[in-house]
Amino acid sequence: MSTKGVPTGGSDGGGVIVAQQLIKDYRRSRQRPGLLGALRGLVSRDVEEHRALDRLDLRVEPGEFVGLLGRNGAGKTTTIKLCCGLLRPSAGEVRVLGHQPWRREFAFLRRIAVVLGNKAMLWWDVSPMDSYLVHRAMYDLDHDDFARRVAGLAELLDVTTVLDVPVRQLSLGQRMKCELLAALLHRPEVLFLDEPTIGLDVVSTAAVREFLAEVNRRDRTTIVLTSHDMDDVEQLCDRVLLVDDGRLGYDGTVADLVARTSPDKELRLTFRHPPQLPAVWPRGTRMVGREGTSVELRAERDAVPALLGAAAGWGELVDLDVGDADLDQVMRDVLAGR
Incomplete structure (x- = not known):
């Protein structure tokens, strides 16, 4: 995969987040099975080194909404923790603001x-609200500005009526919205999000996405998102960074990732009656499915016009859907090494 846009060295030059040759190693102990293994572990343990990040380079500019993607264990969460100071790098450098x-x-x-x-x-x-008051004191926020900030964010998130309800009584969606409100009270310039829509229903997920897009647009808050929900990434992120085996494997737009990984177009043709399909498909075209009067095809991009012209002769066409590959499928292909 391409790594265009990756810094090769030098100063941060205005980048909000700049990582250069970033390495993070963990020491993990292994315990032998059984009671005897547990007893031996009290005296000595087998220790192994695990490299979570291996000379990672990345850069995020002010106001960007960036998706940090990769398989489980690829180093995404480690990168987030290094960028917000929860971990110290083993080698290399990371600077944020x-x-x-x-x-x-x-x-x-x-x-x-x-x-x-x-x-x-x-x-x-x-x-x-009780937690927000602690945040106000912790960040030494002006009382009037704090009140306006809470009211404005609560209205955007539609949680005005639950600010005085104990957190344990809130739904998962309400709690996540209130968590986001707490994170943004002090007007941060950079927001790190790790699976912010995990477990949320469709309505709550849509509300959180709309809110994050508005915060990024209105306040120019730089946002770094990790998520296994590719709809989050596709709808929110201007750019994606793909981390694989602790290194940056791709840096670019979602559209470019889709085009590089799955360059073919996907078509679904629906006919009024069962179509008379050709014995030989047009160049660059193959059938991937058929159900009733509908046919699913995959075709090279430059072969689509000729394919649609030929389809008119297979029967009366009543519906047509042409699109790129689904981002979930693209990520499955990428992470599987295809």
Whole structure:
């Protein structure tokens, strides 16, 4: 895969996030099975080194909405944790807003926010507003600006009526919306999102996506998203970074990734009556499915016009759908090494 846009060295030059030759190693212990293995583990354990990131280079510019993709264990979450200061790199360098994140300086922390889909920032037994008041004190926010900020974000997220309800009584969708509100109270310049729509229903997912797009557009907040939901990526991200085996394997747009990985067009032709299909398909075309009066075809892009012209002779055409490959299928092909 291409790695266009990857920095080769030098200063950050205005990049919000710049990683150069970034390495992160973990030490993992292994315990032998059984009671005897557990007893031996009390004295000594077998330890192995695991390299999560291997000389990773990447760059994110101000105001971008970037998707960080890859298979499980590829290094996505490790990259997020290094960028927000939860981990320290083993070698190489990462700078976010000109800071070294692992130093955890307050001047840096007040300019970023992190939302992990499986981790809660809000206190379980009190209302979201009580947690927000703690955030106001922690970030030393002006009282009036804080009140306006809460009201505006709550309206955008449609959670105005639940701000005083204990978090444990909220639905999963309401909790995630309130988590996002908490993350954005101090107007961060960079927002890291790890699976923000995990477990949400269709309505809540759509609301979260619409909100994130609005925050990125209106406030020019730089957003880095990791998600296994390719609809999140396709609808929100201007650019995707594909991490594989700890390295950057692709840097570009979703459309370019689809075109490179699955350059053919997918067509679904529906006829009024069962069509008279040809014994030999036009050049660059193959059938991938047939059901009733509908035929599913895959064709090279430049072969589509000739194919549609020929299809008129197979029967009365009543419906036509032409599109690119589904991003889920593209990612399955990419991660499978195809």
